[in-house]
Amino acid sequence: MQLIIDIGNTLIKYYVFDEKTIINSSSENHLNWAISLEKIKKNYPELKSVIISDVNGAILNQIQKVLHSLPLILCSIDLKLPFTTKYNPSQQLGQDRIALLASCCLLYPKKNVLVIDLGSCITYDFIDENAIHHGGSISPGFSMRYKSMHDYSGKLPLLNPKKEGIELIATSTLNALHSGVYHGISYELQAITKAYQLKHEDLTVILTGGDAQMLSIPLKNSIFAHSNFLANGLNYLLELNQIS
Numbered sequence: 001m002q003l004i005i006d007i008g009n010t011l012i013k014y015y016v017f018d019e020k021t022i023i024n025s026s027s028e029n030h031l032n033w034a035i036s037l038e039k040i041k042k043n044y045p046e047l048k049s050v051i052i053s054d055v056n057g058a059i060l061n062q063i064q065k066v067l068h069s070l071p072l073i074l075c076s077i078d079l080k081l082p083f084t085t086k087y088n089p090s091q092q093l094g095q096d097r098i099a100l101l102a103s104c105c106l107l108y109p110k111k112n113v114l115v116i117d118l119g120s121c122i123t124y125d126f127i128d129e130n131a132i133h134h135g136g137s138i139s140p141g142f143s144m145r146y147k148s149m150h151d152y153s154g155k156l157p158l159l160n161p162k163k164e165g166i167e168l169i170a171t172s173t174l175n176a177l178h179s180g181v182y183h184g185i186s187y188e189l190q191a192i193t194k195a196y197q198l199k200h201e202d203l204t205v206i207l208t209g210g211d212a213q214m215l216s217i218p219l220k221n222s223i224f225a226h227s228n229f230l231a232n233g234l235n236y237l238l239e240l241n242q243i244s
Helices: 035-043 060-066 095-107 142-151 173-199 227-239
Strands: 002-007 011-016 019-031 049-054 070-073 113-119 121-127 132-140 204-208 221-223
Touching: 002 227, 011 227, 019 035, 019 173, 035 060, 049 095, 049 227, 060 132, 070 095, 070 227, 095 113, 095 121, 095 227, 113 173, 121 173, 142 173, 173 204, 173 227
Parallel strands: 002 049, 049 070, 113 204, 204 221
Antiparallel strands: 002 011, 011 019, 113 121, 121 132
């Protein structure tokens, strides 16, 4: 059995794999991570190895101490990877993006893929049919846009994201904020996807991440990846970098 840990900016997600099958998954905030992790260790004494993706950095050392008895690797560009990258310097490629690209190689081999991850930030990464990562882009996600408008203005309120009944032309400040965020992201996704499709007609577009469900109207020809897309990529990397 393998333990996959995805440390995000908001949540820590745990996945227990039996070879290639997820047999348990859970998520926890950054304050209560230790209780959940100790429970997993107790319930799954058969765990043999661990891989961690960490985009936060605040509690990694503490987690490593709890798991000191298990072989553990950190997701990084220095691992044996199923792809090559044109990112320069390659060390700046985020651990979450590395895992997503690995998942593309696992689930969509020999295809041109644009993987879009809607989280705190929205990341776009293109990998071609020869498993070459060409790069991508990063923009603010739903919550970040709401928070930025509140933080950098004098009177705009901080709203929770909304995904239904959002008119393009708003007639109140609250609805204008919702419209700006929702339609701004929707049209951004459509325009960027179309730009990639003009270069690659056979493009496979993957939408994943915690905020993918915010889009009530899916993009044309897109595939909504299941919530375990990144976890499968991490498990694949663990398989490629066997430790004992």
